[in-house]
Amino acid sequence: MAHKLDMKCPVCDSEHYEVFIEPWVNELNPAKLYGAASGMLGTQRLVTCVDCGMIFESPRYDAATIVKGYMSSKEGEHDSQYKMRVLSFYRSLKKNANSLPDPGAKILDIGTAGGAFLEAAMQYGYDAYGMEPSEDLVARGKTRGLQIEQGAIENHSFEQGKFDMVCLWDVIEHLPDPKTALVEIRELLKPNGILLINFPDIGTWQAKIARKRFWWILSVHLHHFTKKSIKDICSRTGFDVFHYQRYWQTLELGYLERMAVHYRIPLTAFITRFTPDFIQRIPIPYYASQTTALARVQK
Incomplete structure (x- = not known):
């Protein structure tokens, strides 16, 4: 299993940062982390660069491990x-x-x-x-x-x-x-x-x-x-x-509902169960x- 590495700021290369968010889900399997575009919630420690303000994950897996996960994505x-x-x-x-x-x-x-x-x-x-x-x-x-x-x-x-x-x-x-x-x-x-x-x-x-x-x-x-x-x-x-x-x-309402459930937006799992199929196929314009x-x- 690959190990996570400390990262420099991807914009200015600074090594000085403050913690923005700590993870609340412990998942280390790269196939699960990177094997789907929808990804997983709560697995990352995000930091803010003190010098330029960029927000990024650190520590994280190396590029080869991440790209391998992307390549296996279905x-x-x-x-x-x-x-x-x-x-x-x-x-x-x-x-x-x-x-x-x-x-x-x-x-x-x-x-x-x-x-x-x-x-x-x-x-x-x-x-x-x-x-x-x-x-x-x-x-x-x-x-x-x-x-x-x-x-x-x-x-x-x-x-x-x-x-x-x-x-x-x-x-x-x-x-x-x-x-x-x-x-x-x-x-x-x-x-x-x-x-x-x-x-x-x-x-x-x-x-x-x-x-x-x-x-x-x-x-x-x-x-x-x-x-x-x-x-x-x-x-x-x-x-x-x-x-x-x-x-x-x-995108279609049904797809947006499924994504909202995946992202654990409150009440969406309950609402989705009662949305008829013909309603789920309605195209919905949105800004996110x-x-x-x-x-x-x-x-």
């Missing part, structure tokens, strides 16, 4: 909302159209899951490629005719300067070394290329009210960003953030503290 539940996710992504692209590359551009989506964003991007007119560590999700995406390569940013096969835009949809919080990943992404982008980062924002009013019960504090989320820390890590890796946008997603940041390669 995500039928996540993929069950494929059509809804395509719709949400497409609406986001339309909403941010003035700040994004024009149709026809080459884009890369890292951590693309079953390829919902790739399909939305193709509908928008992009030449879209994806990377995903999960064998199960890559197989699902390929059956849909999508261009997905299995792996992580550290072992990609793409040529430098190939893409007009690289996207990290709900991915940067999963990366063991996000700063190194952003440096690698910068090399993949053309001059003046766009970086899109969608992330669970721990700086929102919702997060501040929920505190340790914030629904995005999960075993698979190694880092917890705010707008400030996203801007900071981008600046340190060669990007200038120029736009933020709240991310509204549309996710933020989209757009950054441009520094000149």
Whole structure:
């Protein structure tokens, strides 16, 4: 069994921090901690960097152990909302159209899951490629005719300067070394290329009210960003953030209820038992503290 290691701040490399949250669940099995996108609640000791304010897990497992867990992930539940996710992504692209590359551009989506964003991007007119560590999700995406390569940013096969835009949809919080990943992404982008980062924002009013019960504090989320820390890590890796946008997603009510039960939101288990099937299939738009940041390669 691998051992957990003390971590430096993933943004500024400081070793000075204060404890933010102590764990209340004792789970050490990496397969359980990292083998599903939904993750586990209450397993992490989170700390706040004294020097830059970044919130991250320490101690935690090494990168190889974490990525191995991601690769074994089977995500039928996540993929069950494929059509809804395509719709949400497409609406986001339309909403941010003035700040994004024009149709026809080459884009890369890292951590693309079953390829919902790739399909939305193709509908928008992009030449879209994806990377995903999960064998199960890559197989699902390929059956849909999508261009997905299995792996992580550290072992990609793409040529430098190939893409007009690289996207990290709900991915940067999963990366063991996000700063190194952003440096690698910068090399993949053309001059003046766009970086899109969608992330669970721990700086929102919702997060501040929920505190340790914030629904995005999960075993698979190694880092917890705010707008400030996203801007900071981008600046340190060669990007200038120029736009933020709240991310509204549309998913079926039944799926949202099941996720709420998993995240132990009060009364949801009781309510779910009495929700008819036809009600569970109703699409629900919602905002849950996710933020989209757009950054441009520094000149």
